[in-house]
Every structure is written in structure tokens, then in C-alpha cells.
Amino acid sequence: MLNNVLGIINVIENEQTLGELTEQRSLAAVPMGGRYRVIDFPLSNMVNAGIKSIGIFTHYKMGSLVSHLKNGREWNLDTKRRGLFFLSPDFSKYLFSPNKWDVSHFTTRLGYIKTSTRNYVLITGCNIICNIDYQKVGKFHQEKGAQITAVYKEILPEEKEKYSPYLSFRISEESRIREVNSTPPPSGKDNMCVEMFFLSRQLLLELIDTCVKQNKWDLVRDGLLGNLRDIKVYGYHFPGYLAKINSLSNYYRHHMDLLQPKVWRELFFAAGPIYTKAKDSVPTKYLADASVQNSLVANDCIIGGKVENSIIFRGVKIGKGAHIKNSIILEKGIIDNYSRVDYALLDKEVRVTKGKEVSGTDDAPVVIRKQNII
């Protein structure tokens, strides 16, 4: 177990990417997979590997995140020593950089890193959804004698677009990272950096210090991956299913992936369970005319109509004769009798009134804002 590791989850993600969904919440708090939020995945992965000390680097709109995670109870992080910490800078003083890996995000939280008693650090972003066994990463790090281990994913030529922008690795046979590019090679497979870095806490502090002294500002490009010759940076390949939540269409597509039982099983069970805030939910009730196929349904719903190829979050009510297809209905949506929803993404508490129709296309699913009534 990685109990000698300090986990850092940097949730300073670009907030524009998910459009309407991130208007009132940070990316980390975006609902995901029927009953989760984005943060649950990176956080559960750390907890499942035995990491007991985790700092969340927050920025704006942290309200929904704090009330989701609270004291970390559901992640077994409500402990007397270590546990979960929210680290927000002083916004009244601080010029906030929109760059996720700006060194200033780290210098303003340096005290937390310095006073930790853990020997290692695992730093991740927040927009990669997967179920990864970080114990294997730690083992790989030891076996390779690496100073830094960066996790990457081999992607197919046709996947490059959906994951862009990303850092591309050129990796030697013995897994050492030789080159980093911000433009992917024009043809062939590629190695995508997934922004998960494992290194000693000491080295992280040194790299931050060096960046500051040399007036460099990107911790990943200039710090962690800035000196591949002198610092032994190894690439650990994650072979599993992985989604990058960097656009509404990826968000939609990823949810449709979950309808493959193989993906469902892997994402929710592979290296350990994904934890989320517990709610006192009632098992979902299916009425006499319900007909649900190839769909995911969370608890607390009442299903009276027809549902196909869709993800139904908690607390959704679907009336008799209503027909939902190829859609994602977030928490507490109400779909009245005889209404139709196709290729749509309904934010929380949207209501589609009796007989109305909401439909988009596969390429451009329609998005309905929180609490709207159609």
C-alpha cells in the first residue's frame, strides 16, 4: 500500500470546456456516471492504493466540491492524522493563473507540501476518468529506479483529436521518456501524457524551487519534464479504459461508453470501488409500463416509461408513455408523460413537460441548462 505517499489532486481545470455544465460548478464537481462526480475517480484511485493523505488544490467555485467531499468520510479520509485537505490560495491577494500547472499554484501551497511527513508525492489532474491501480505505478517506480514516473496511455491515430491538446511522449525501450512534444506526431499511434506523476516529495520541492529561480512557470513542462537528460523520468503505461473530460462531446461519448458492460465493470471495479457521497436513496421503482433497455439507472428514480441507451442519474422521474433515447438525464430530472427526449443532455432538475420533445443528434446532443423547464 502506498501509505508513504502524499496525494495531490489539482482541480484547477479549464472551466470553459464543459460549457453550460461548468457554469455554476467546477469541473471536479461535474456529475458523472449516474451517481458520481468527476473528483470521485481520481480521489478513489488514490484511496484504493492506500494513500491516506490527500490535498485538493482548489480554485474558484469550490462550494459544491467542499459540500460533496466534506471531511472525506466516504473515502475513509476522516482521520485524526493526515486525511483530506482543501488548499485554496488567498484570492484577495493572488493573481490567479488559468494555467492548470502554473508553478504559482504550488508555491502558494508550499507549506502543505513542506510539512508533510510522507516521502513520495503522487500529483494528478482531475479530468481523466479511469480506474487505475497506483500500487502498480509505485512498484514500477521502484523497479525502474525512476526519479519521476509519468503515466501515459497509448492512443490510436483516430483518437488523437478527441484527446487534444495533450503532451506526447517519445519513450525508449526500457520505458524512459526521451522527448516531450505538445504537438502529436502526424501519423501512427501516440503516447499521451495523462497528467499523473509519481516522485519523491524532496524532488518535487527542488523542482518547484528551480522553476521559481529560473523564472519558469509550467511545473509539468519546465519542472517535471523539463530535464529529461539529467532526471530519470520513466513512462508507466496504463492499458485500461480512460476518458478525458475536456469537451461536452467527450463527456457525452464517455457516458455512452459506460453502456458497454465491459467498460462499466472496469471503471467501477477494476482496481477498487469508486466512492462517492452517500445519499439516503430508495431503490428505483419500475412501474407496470416501464421498459428499460441498454441503460444505466441510479437509485431514487421512478420509471413509468420507456428508456433506451441512456444514463439516468439519481432522483429522476419518467412518466408513463415518455420515451428517453440516447440521453443523459442528471439528478432530479422530471420527464412528464408522453414527452420524448433523444440525443440530449439534461442538467440537474430539468423538467420536460407533458408531450414535449427534446432532441439533438449524435454529433451534437442538445444540452438543457440546470432547472430549465421545457
Next chain:
Amino acid sequence: MLNNVLGIINVIENEQTLGELTEQRSLAAVPMGGRYRVIDFPLSNMVNAGIKSIGIFTHYKMGSLVSHLKNGREWNLDTKRRGLFFLSPDFSKYLFSPNKWDVSHFTTRLGYIKTSTRNYVLITGCNIICNIDYQKVGKFHQEKGAQITAVYKEILPEEKEKYSPYLSFRISEESRIREVNSTPPPSGKDNMCVEMFFLSRQLLLELIDTCVKQNKWDLVRDGLLGNLRDIKVYGYHFPGYLAKINSLSNYYRHHMDLLQPKVWRELFFAAGPIYTKAKDSVPTKYLADASVQNSLVANDCIIGGKVENSIIFRGVKIGKGAHIKNSIILEKGIIDNYSRVDYALLDKEVRVTKGKEVSGTDDAPVVIRKQNII
């Protein structure tokens, strides 16, 4: 018990007033009384009156506040329904008003007030330290048939200066507030508004709405106390001990007040206990040469020297031959052997090295910044 009341603690206090002490923390998180923080007093008063639903209106520097209160466990607010909520606006969008009672602080959190199922609201600021029985305020409100009850404190002519600025009430014989002034009357006693208001949730929503429509911006002056003729606003007199933390000299003076057993007993026990974050502290150890008089000492200290008229916070170590007088030593201070501290306020983790002297005067106690070494 006031379980039908929504509590709102507005911690948007002026951050400059406590100088060095509020450089890195909000006023609400300033250490107080040996082992507490400022927020513990208003919060415990609400909890002791049976209020189970409490929203904290936060602003900048909320980090230390969140990690102090966490899920509200020590205040019995870690419940499945209701409980403690942090309400911060979206700093990326919002023009933050430094005025504590700016209506915008309420409009940006309107959803919280609207969705509450409680019938009443108790709104307070955060810089008044006292132990008040809010059940009595609720009873007074009912008995008077008040629409709004505002708590006030009768103060002596010589106290006006230390409490300024404040709103002054002219109050009728049957306790109705007839006039509000921002300049106190030139002579005689005065009735100071202590920024605690009890009213129905419905009326609060109406008052906010009216302010917005009339383009008025101060919820207290324009809203709660803006229409004394048509709205029945009553004044409830709080007769007990009360300190206003609005300057370093008041902060110092208030701590010296705590050395009166009567004040100590009233502030910590009158209407109920003051709760704070639990720590695994060891009882304080007094060594062979210890000599402590007229002082307050928290746990986790090791006292080897002489202490007089002082407040010693948790985790302070005082060496042999050291002599502390008329001082406040915040958490984890280290006072080495044979050093002297007089009329001083030492922030957290200050170290006074062997034989050194730190001294100020009664009027101007010296303040040493966090983690400084003298």
C-alpha cells in the same frame, strides 16, 4: 429549542482590523481564548439554542475556516439533513463588496435561503464574542409579536470609543426600536446594535427583494432597519459580557478580561459550552520550577518557568527561568530558558530564544508575526 430556525453567520468581516493576525487567516479563524477561534462563539451560541441548520457566508481565505469546522462534527452539525454549509460566491465572476452587509452577499446565496424549510432566520456577524441564549431572543420575539428582533447592548459613555463604529438604537419603553444612528449620541449611555437579527425567513426574502428593486445596498441599514415605521422591529437587550474584536487593542484587552474568573465562567458556560475543533492534546505539564499565577493555560503545554497575567494557548513550551507577563502566546510558541516576554502578543509558532526579551506596553502590546524567531 429553536429547531425551526435557519442560522446564518456572515464572516465577511473587515480583514484589516487585526493587522498581522489576519494577514493569513480570516477574522473568523483568528485564535481566541486559549484554544478556540472567533467562529466558535457565534456558532456554539446557535448550536446551544437548538439551531440545526447553519450557513456560513464565507469570503477570501476560507481555507483555515474549512479545515477548522470541516463537517461540523464537534458542533453536532454532521447530520444527514440540514447541518453546516459553507456558502462562497463565485469569485471568478463576482465583484466582491468589502461591506459586510452588502445585499449582494445575500443575493449570491439566495438559493440557500430560499430552499430552506425553516420558518425563521437568525443572522449574525462574526466579530462579537459572547455567550448568549438565543432561545430567550426567540421567546422575546414571540412575546412582543415582533417582525424583526435586533439584539443590542447598553454601553457606558466610556465604552463608546472602543466599540466604534456601531449603529446606535433609540428604543421605546416597550422595547421597540424607533431610530437608528450611525453616530452615537454625544453623552450618556447608548444602545449598541450587535448585529444579531431574528426574523421570519419570508420577511428576509422580501427585504432582500425590496433592496434589490430599490437599488439599495446595505441589508442592515436599508433592509432590516430601513423601515421602522411599518415594520415592527424590537430591541432585545443582552445584559452579559461581550467583546467586539475590531482592533488589536480590543483583542488584547478582551483576553485580559478572561483572567477575571467571572468573565471566564460566563463566557465559557453561561448559556452552554463553547465548542471547538477537538485535538488529541496531553494535559499540560508543570515542572519543578513552574510558577503560574492569574493565567489561563490550555493543554499540551510544558511549563518550566514563570507565568503571570497571561493567556497560554495549546502546545506552548516555556523554559526554565523564562518569565512571561501580561502576554498572549498563541499555539506552539516556544519561550526558551531565561527569556522575558511582557505586554506581547505572539502569533502561532513564534520562538523567543534563550535570554531574549520581548516587551511592549499596556497601551501598545508588541505583536510578533507567525513563525518569527526572536
Next chain:
Amino acid sequence: MKKEWIALVMAGGQGTRLGFLTQTLAKPAVSFGGKYRIIDFTLSNCSHSGIDTVGVLTQYQPLVLNSYIGNGWHWDLHHSGGGVTVLPPYVKMQGGEWYRGTANAVYQNLEFVDIYNPDYVLILSGDHVYKMDYSLMLDFHKMKKASATVAVIQVPWAEADSFGIMECDPEGKIREFEEKPLKPKSNLASMGVYLFNRTFLEEYLERDNQDSSSQHDFGKNVIPAMVRARESIYAYPFHGYWKDVGTIENYWQANMDLLGPEPLLNLNDPEWPIYSENPNQPPLYLGPSAKVTNSLINEGCVIYGEVDHSVLFPAVTVGAGAVIKNSILMPQVQVEPGTRIENAIVDENGIIYVRKEGERIKGYA
């Protein structure tokens, strides 16, 4: 630590009539309704009624129940100065003895009651399924200036002989209390919910303890003795769903009562949620060939087959072509493709109890 009232929940019974369900479990710990355990109803009622101090008296197979109750977190009963306390029999200076009946169990825990110095003591049963606001009963009790109040519900006359039956005067004062009478004089049945003035209760328990002919049971001995002595005992009429799930038939029926658009027992009540442990399972997956109707199904299930008029606990798998009807599938049950299960209760170990309309239940492994 003075409290106005506290509750004591009887959870020590062996529940032999629930057969395999209680072989390794106390009856109140038996799973129910696709998610809950039976005791959730009583403890949620306490929580919502404003009772913050609850003792749970256990002695039979309490391992699961004790660890489930924990510090009462699930029901918001975990706060300092109260909360839930599990009360097993124990050894005192003068030795230890097992609980010999509901009244004796309370008698042995009077020391616990004294800690909180309550004015009223509410005695509850941990194995009934209902939603009830006990604070209304307390109001009634105070209004009547009663020494004890017994909650009652009207039952069908034909079933009255299996309950404790009360006869009352027009004011609601109980004139007669008969446990399982051959010829019931009324159809007002005791729900096993008793509210006592504390000193009054202590007095009668002391007396009952010295009565060697007593079975030390509230329904059989203590309440009848109070009524016989013409004490001020009132019946508090309750209107709503209430079920003693002490037999397989009743247990099965109570589960089925949750189904349909307007179920007899409504769990989707935001004013009175039933608190429980919340298992961490991903959303239910329904495959391309799934058909699910008239059912209550929890998260974590994977369904390719057909489910009708059934209750499924978390993480159940139903293979393609399987048909589940009128059945209850406990957590983790795996139904192989093509299997047909009707009128049955299936537990984790694959034990199936088949229920036939109007007949006794027979079981096989």
C-alpha cells in the same frame, strides 16, 4: 444529561418463524425492501420524532446488528450526550443473567435509563415495519395525563386473535388488555409501542421482577397488570401502514407492499425518509434484452432477463432469459441465464424459500 424522553428498542428476539433468515442474524437485522434492515424503520422513526437517545437491547446473534448499528450514524443518532447504545446482557457485581423477557430486559437496563433521567420512556420493537411520529403520541400521552400509553391499530377482525387486543372506554382509557384472545372483544391491536412515565414504569418492573409466575413480558404480564390495577393507561390510535414481519408470509407481503405507483408503504417520502446504510454500488445496468416491471431494484444489479413484481437488493445479477416473478432476491444473488424463480425468497447462499399462495412456506437448499 437530563432528557425528556428516551427510547428502548427490543432487538433480542430469536425470530425462529423467519427460518433461514434469522439463523445467523437477529431478526431486526434481516434485510428488507431492496436496501434496508428491518430495524431501520424504528430507528428512523426515533430520529424523525426528535428522540436523540436510544438503547437497543440485544442478545441473540447480535454480531451483524451491533456492527450495523455502530455509533448510530446512519440514523443521525450519533451525537454526544445521547445517540444509540447497544445494550447486551452483562455481568454486574452480583453476577450476570440473560434477558428473560421484554420486561426483564428493560428491568436489567434501568441503570442505563437513569443516566439520562428521562420523564418518559418509550418501548419499541425492532422488528416492525411502519412510519410513525412518536412525538404525536407523546403529546397525546401528556394531554391525557396518562401513566402509560399503548399505540393501537385496527386490524381485520379475523386476525384479531393473533394480537394483543384492547377494549377502551370512550375517552380511550384501556379497560381490558388481552394477549391473543380466543374471542376478541375489539379489533384494536397493540403495536408493541408503549410510552411510560418513568417512575411508574420502574415501579411496575420492580414488582414484575419479584413475581415468579411472570414471564416478564410487556404484552403478556406488565401491561395487563397495569390495566387490572385500573391505572391510567390509554390507547393511542395510529392510522397508517404497520406490519409485524415475524413470519415468512408477512415478510414477503410487506416487501410486495412497496411496489406499484401508490404503494401501501411509501418509501419516497421526503418528509420521512427511512435511513439506512448506503451501499456503494454503481448504477444498475439493464441489458438490451432486459424487461423490468412493477419492481423495486437497487444499484449495482446487472439485468439481462425479465423481472416482474419483485424486490432486488444490490449487486444481484439476472442472466439472459431468466424470469423473476413475485420474488425477493437478497444482495449478491446470481441468477443463471434461463432460470425461472417465482414466489420465492433467495439469499446470498442460494437458499431458496418458495412461497405458495395460501400455503405454508417450505424451504430447500
Next chain:
Amino acid sequence: MKKEWIALVMAGGQGTRLGFLTQTLAKPAVSFGGKYRIIDFTLSNCSHSGIDTVGVLTQYQPLVLNSYIGNGWHWDLHHSGGGVTVLPPYVKMQGGEWYRGTANAVYQNLEFVDIYNPDYVLILSGDHVYKMDYSLMLDFHKMKKASATVAVIQVPWAEADSFGIMECDPEGKIREFEEKPLKPKSNLASMGVYLFNRTFLEEYLERDNQDSSSQHDFGKNVIPAMVRARESIYAYPFHGYWKDVGTIENYWQANMDLLGPEPLLNLNDPEWPIYSENPNQPPLYLGPSAKVTNSLINEGCVIYGEVDHSVLFPAVTVGAGAVIKNSILMPQVQVEPGTRIENAIVDENGIIYVRKEGERIKGYA
């Protein structure tokens, strides 16, 4: 829910030699050191040693102990899939019986052990005061490929006759184990800390259960039987402070061992804090005439008098002119002005036990 190891803590003893301190309390629940309860040491040791599953076996006056242990929050032992479970005796399908000795208590709870399917079982006592990293003992046990390992400490030869004494070969394998020998052959005493391979333990407990001549005690019966059978039982030497606080004299001495700049038992150890309930009391107030030396004093006290070489629990009041020396004042004790208390233990009810150097303790109310 497979675990590598779990711990079982014996907390059922009556502790009669602690007199008034255990009249209404199990011994592990007795207050200690100005803040703690005795069991805090064992549970903190478990927590810091990385044991996340602990069963606490109780049967004597467990009310305070049970509610104190709660869900294990105080010791970070509250997490799902483990944590602390209180294990009282209970009724099974075939009836119930009280614990008849430490070994029988564990035997009756083998079902609990089975839930976690551990490789190793650590048996601990809830009434010893010490700081010990059990994970080092586990390393030793694995290295020796032992079937059982007994933690031992060197005691003064003069006291060896009051302990379980071991004789070992040069490898540390135990050749002989004698409980309270008249003529001790060594001064290596058992600390009551036993680590067993689980299947090995179960086998011997089964055998012990069938032996009608056995007192079903680990020290008296089970360990000697294993040693006699020449099983692979090793002694793990512990160096550090360890005290069985089972007598008033030892209890008093262990409290005094906390005093001074370099105490025998150091509580101010950031690497090994002793977890406990944290009472909510304001800082201690020392009046103008107070004089406090060589003492350990908790928050909430109000002191106008003189305190020397003493331990004061929270919320104690010492009036002006009162003198406290070599004493232990339990929570809430009020000492009137001018009173003199020396060599005493005073509890909340004003009961004072006076201790005299070298003499037996006598008590009066």
C-alpha cells in the same frame, strides 16, 4: 474482507483489586493520566501499528466502556470494512453462556474472527499501560516462522513471582512457561500480548474447550499446553515502559510515572500520540495565589491553591489554601479551600483512597 491480522482485546475482567474504581466500570474504562482511559493505550497502539480491525471482548459492567468505544472514532478505528467491534457474550441457536476465561472468550468469538479471515490473530489485554509497535512483533513472528509469539519484558527478579515467567533457548524459543512460579527460573515476564497463526490458535482453542479441567485462560492453560507440546512458540523481547495497572498501588505509580521533565512514560510523543476522547473544557484558570509544580493538569480546572506532584483530570476545582500532594484527582472533583490531600486518589463522588508508602491502601468515604 480478507485481513492480514486482527486484534482481540480482553476487556471483560472485573478488576476487583482496583476497588472503588471498578465498582460500576470495567477495568479498561478506568480513567488514567489526567485525561485517558486505560484502554486508550492498547487501542492507540493498534491504530499506530496499522491494525484496522479490533474486537473488544466485554462482559463486566460494559455500559461506560461500550459507549466510550462507540464506533472507534477516537482511535481512527472507525472505517468501513473493519474498525472496532464490541463483543459481549450472546445467545446462539443452541443457547448462550458467559465467558469462562480469556481463552473461552476468544473461542466464543471465532465466528467474528472468521469474518475477516486473518492470517494472524493478536490477543491483547485492555488494562495495561504501554506504547508498543505490534507490527515489529509481527515481523519477528514471521522471521521466526513461529506458530505463536509471546511478548516479554524483563521484570525485577523480586517481582517475577507475580508474572507469567518464560524460559527460552538462545533462539528465543520458549522452553517453559510458568504462571506465577514460586521459584522463577528467569525474569522474562509475559506482557499478556500474544500473536498466533490463526489456524494454530483455533486448533488449540478447540482442544482447550473440550478440556473440562482447564480454566480456559491463555496464561494458565493455553500457552503452557502449547509449550508442553513443544510447538514453535517464541518470546519477543520488548524494551520500554509497560505496567499492569491492576492494583491501586500500580495504578497510582503509573500515574506518577508521567510526571517530571523526562518521565518514564512520555505522552508528548508526536510519533505515537495516545488517542482518547477529547473533553471540551476551557483552558485551566490559575488564580493569583496558585502554585503548581511537578504536575499534569487538564483543561477546565480552576486552581487557587497549591498542587505538587499530582495528576488532575478536567474540571477539578482547588480552593485557596488547599494543598494537593502526590495525588490523583478525578474529573469534576471539588476541593474546598484549606483542605489538605496527600497520597490519595479522589473520585467524583468524593470517595478518597489514601495511599501510604509501603502500606496497603485503605479507603473511606
